[in-house]
Amino acid sequence: MTASDCQAAIPRRDLLLQMKRLRALEETIAERYPEGRMRCPVHLSTGQEGVSAAVGLVLRPTDLAVSGHRAHTHYLAKGGSMPRMLAEIYGKGTGCSRGKGGSMHLIDESVGFKGSTAIVGGTVPVGTGLGLSIKNRGTDQVACVFLGDAVVEEGVFFESVNFAVLHRLPVLYVCENNLFSVYSPLSVRQPPGRAIHEMVAGLGIRTAHGDGNDPEFVYTTCRGMVDGIRAGHGPAFVEFATYRWREHCGPHFDNHIGYREEAEYLAWKERDPLTTYERRLLTNNVVTDDEVTAMNEAVATEVHEAFAFAEASPFPAPETASDDVFSRGAAS
Amino acid sequence: MTASDCQAAIPRRDLLLQMKRLRALEETIAERYPEGRMRCPVHLSTGQEGVSAAVGLVLRPTDLAVSGHRAHTHYLAKGGSMPRMLAEIYGKGTGCSRGKGGSMHLIDESVGFKGSTAIVGGTVPVGTGLGLSIKNRGTDQVACVFLGDAVVEEGVFFESVNFAVLHRLPVLYVCENNLFSVYSPLSVRQPPGRAIHEMVAGLGIRTAHGDGNDPEFVYTTCRGMVDGIRAGHGPAFVEFATYRWREHCGPHFDNHIGYREEAEYLAWKERDPLTTYERRLLTNNVVTDDEVTAMNEAVATEVHEAFAFAEASPFPAPETASDDVFSRGAAS
Amino acid sequence: MSRHLSYAQAINEATMIAMERDPRMLCFGLGMDDPKRIFGTTDGLVEAFGRHRVFDMPTSEAGMTGIAIGASLDGTRCLMTHQRLDFFLLALDQLVNNAAKWQYMFGGQSSPVRLVIRLILGRGWGQGPTHSQSLQSWFAHVPGLKVVMPSFPGDAKGLLLSGAFDDNPVVFLEHRWLHNLQGPVPEGDHRVPLGKAAVLAEGRDVTIVSMSYMTIEALHAVQFLRESGVSADLIDLRSISPLDWDTVLTSVRKTGRLLAIDTSHAMCSVASEIVATAAIECFPQLKAAPQRLTVPDHPSPTSPALAEHFYPRAENIVAAVAGLLDRRLDPSPLVAARTSPHDVPGDWFKGPF
Amino acid sequence: MSRHLSYAQAINEATMIAMERDPRMLCFGLGMDDPKRIFGTTDGLVEAFGRHRVFDMPTSEAGMTGIAIGASLDGTRCLMTHQRLDFFLLALDQLVNNAAKWQYMFGGQSSPVRLVIRLILGRGWGQGPTHSQSLQSWFAHVPGLKVVMPSFPGDAKGLLLSGAFDDNPVVFLEHRWLHNLQGPVPEGDHRVPLGKAAVLAEGRDVTIVSMSYMTIEALHAVQFLRESGVSADLIDLRSISPLDWDTVLTSVRKTGRLLAIDTSHAMCSVASEIVATAAIECFPQLKAAPQRLTVPDHPSPTSPALAEHFYPRAENIVAAVAGLLDRRLDPSPLVAARTSPHDVPGDWFKGPF
């Protein structure tokens, strides 16, 4: 396959559509959160959709993925059910985790989304273990681990990558470096001059890095890595520069509270992965205005219906609170 | 200071004497352990004395140090009391930890040895924290952390080094890479091609590495790093190739049990840091035969007296078993 | 002199005083100096003491705990804060194998470990399974640790100051639902001794032993009981380890009836320990089977519909006491009087965490 | 059919059978395939199943636990072993925040976590403060974990096989002093149900509840008691969580007297839980204050001179029962009959670990 073939293979319209879905969902949550009916913490990914959308399109439904606290867009991009995710955030019995988990604990095994959890770094070894199992089964599946820039400060990250390299596991680590952990900039957490991907390369893993606002770049980078993984070249780590537009947890903007500058936010917003990509596809005649309008309508309908489903769904019965402490799976 | 000044400053006779003390102590423990009176696990450093001796001479009494399970020679080289260490191994009340700790839990704060503990990697952050406190006090002391090749597989190692680099702490990490963790070779723990010092350099710390059997090399390498640390250049990591002659835990040789080759051991023994260095100093007329004989006698006497002290010391009174759960230090 | 402050302000004031008294003491934790200032508990610290003494840290709970231990061994007191106890599970090796044992395993030949670890216990607004654990029984099981769970602003201040100037590792457990609670707080270097419970009410009929936020629920229950003609000793433990057995057992011997309340699961809990010790030590005086009240044996669910019945409240305490006394008591007025939703401590709590 | 095997051989045999029955199951841990084979418990495994299924690992307890969880979520059962429980403190976040909660926090929509974690409890020959902890009460406090502590080879085999084929995380605690204990072990895929205690002796006067190595001491004590005219129910818990309350409480109701023995410290222990639950559930039938026997409230010291009195032995059990019955019993013949030094389980134990 030549470079241009690879270019040709980029699912441009899907990238755009996917980003639109993710953006619309996050922004509608932000809009409606103050109603007080989504009674759990929410960590929104508005501004970071470029990475999720592209990685989601690189992965196959049979590939597996795990994530952390900021998982909405990973979940959706991997194919997770939007209505069931929203119902989960509303605490409903129809939620993907039947109301037990909320926004931070999402799952949809039918599409390979094996779970997101709330402890920073907690799923990095879990995703690595998925890779171990895949390798033993001998398929060409990939296990994808989504992680933030703070995760590489947790020891368990190094332990996991070391093992993945040692055993050449089919794992793709996707680091979204959005410069912050809650309100803490990188400067108080990692030394000056640190490039995360360089540090991680020291463990002996293949790495790549670049602009997370460019979904095509993310797509081709991850595609290359994933092809290598499927071909048995072992794990890979990719780092993408990105930015979270809204507050760390909750629906608001918080550039005024003192930990970052409005100007920084505006500079990133200027490079919005969604609108810039839409312009680019329009300019290059990859999509037409009408097609964009149709996409927007389809997305609006999907999001509307997901909210309608979540709101209409019943709360779980109180007596189910004690269910599922243990697996129902019959002992074999 | 020129390179030749630095050469001139190498305390050659002290290096030799120190290695002799460490060797004699470890070998006498090995010899007498089967008597069944040292009733605790012992991890001997025979063969690895080059590193301990040199680092101990680079450090000042006011510098601080911590170590792990294999700590006898670190403790002695830092200036710890040989009789009190031995009494500890014998479980006596005169032991440096008054019988509570045994061989793996040594302390002598009077010479800056702040403690060794038995959990792999457990003292790496502790030593790093000593560095934090030193930095805040503004002295030119150094905190030295002794560690093995398995320690760099524990997440807490990375967490500690990251913080030390971030805050430019005066910490020297000394890694003795003896190729094994218990009976496990590096190949089952770390990827092929891994050089520990290179991986660690990725965290942004200054590193050096080389032959642990050459005490002068260890001395000058560590001396350079420690001078840099005292001058405010931040932490450093040094890795030395070395080899444990005896079994992981206990007094015997174990090259026959199947995890390593007798030939490998013999090749390392050939390069014995002690005897090769003694030859070198004799050849170069740094010491005379008579001086070596005198050293041997002094060391034999010291070791003999230490054993005599340990054996003659009383066991701690049973009722002291419950002492020291909490610090006696008066609340201030 | 004593003014009214919030629990968060009391913690803040205690920290200020400790940092002033010991010019080498350090204060760190994730978000230590961020705009939210750990629910206001660290307001003004970095401004007063500078970035060298008050700082944010990498997301490295294990490493930073060991670093705190090391610094303290060189004479630098440390106060470390974690926004949820749940995150601190990463650091238990350092806490248990190092901090708790350091004195003992070196036979008292070491410098003291002067370290306070503040851990916040989450509840409500969908905190869910990984943001609401309450592991005081784990800490209490380990020799060498001191563990406190203050319920009121004054005790929060006094125990934090005592902890800061103790020569041993202290685990300070603070409940998220208490941060806005107002109460009298003495000025100055006010100390509350570690290991001493507070008797909040005196009665003849029953001994209620409680801790942390559950003491607030117990106060409502005791008031209701009083109005219903039942008089209770209410003991607020304040310290979990060492535990003030004198106060607890003296009361149980007097009343012959015990209800032990806990913020965690029953199995191997502090409530179990209190019931067990009372059964062992006060058997002849017991008039009825002792009881305990805990959260059920499953993690905290996220959905408000499921969390509603997870946490025992005043009415459950009343019901348990009714059982102990074999009396009928109808706690429904307690429930009816409540105004804010069950998943927030009050209107001040705006979510999301 | 049943032959005599050692406890270590029984574990080995159970592992062999599990690995045969499930051709995808993995076995790993530090030293899994080294010359010592984890005290012989993993003999022959790598030869039988190859390096892909039986392997050594990096010294990364936390990461490897998460990796085991992940593999199990993809349908790959894992059996992980740690040579001391103490090392596993590094992995508690993964065990508690992930393994224990995975089913619950995803509302049962996840694949099962099929993971057995073997943790060896150290004792003797100067194991000291960091090689001899016994944290069953911690594990039992956490919903979602199953916890077993077999005392005999047959139960070790049967519980390990039940654990391996359970669909939940199981913590398997094995005492170093039991590895060489011989006993009957049924052949084949022998299962002992999780959550069922064994009644080792039946009597009228007192209920003794024990676990793991302490059951061996209790057997000696019960025999001595019988010879002294005291008849005891001896219940070997086998499972700590779920705990077989039926068996325990039925016995306590019958005898009215309880002694709960534990391998750990008293505070918030399994022994406390048993005393508490008995006091709550069997109050009317209790004839005397229940008692517990545990190690003292300090870490295990290293010196044999200090460790000698740390661990309760048969004579202490006899003394406790004498107290419960208000009788005089002189256990000195028990002590006199002992031949090996107190800091080794028998002559087979050659140190150093």
Ligand SMILES: Cc1ncc(C[n+]2csc(CCOP(=O)(O)OP(=O)(O)O)c2C)c(N)n1
């Ligand atoms: C072990 C642990 N420590 C701290 C937290 C609190 N916390 C929640 S999200 C978060 C930020 C993590 O930052 P990053 O990984 O960069 O992800 P981002 O939020 O930027 O997407 C932190 C520190 C936690 N959940 N778990």
Ligand SMILES: Cc1ncc(C[n+]2csc(CCOP(=O)(O)OP(=O)(O)O)c2C)c(N)n1
């Ligand atoms: C956390 C932990 N895991 C495992 C062990 C068991 N253990 C004791 S010493 C040791 C070997 C460590 O190897 P290394 O760091 O290379 O030091 P060496 O023994 O070679 O000097 C191990 C794995 C332990 N003590 N702590």
Ligand SMILES: [Mg+2]
């Ligand atoms: Mg981030």
Ligand SMILES: [Mg+2]
């Ligand atoms: Mg080694």
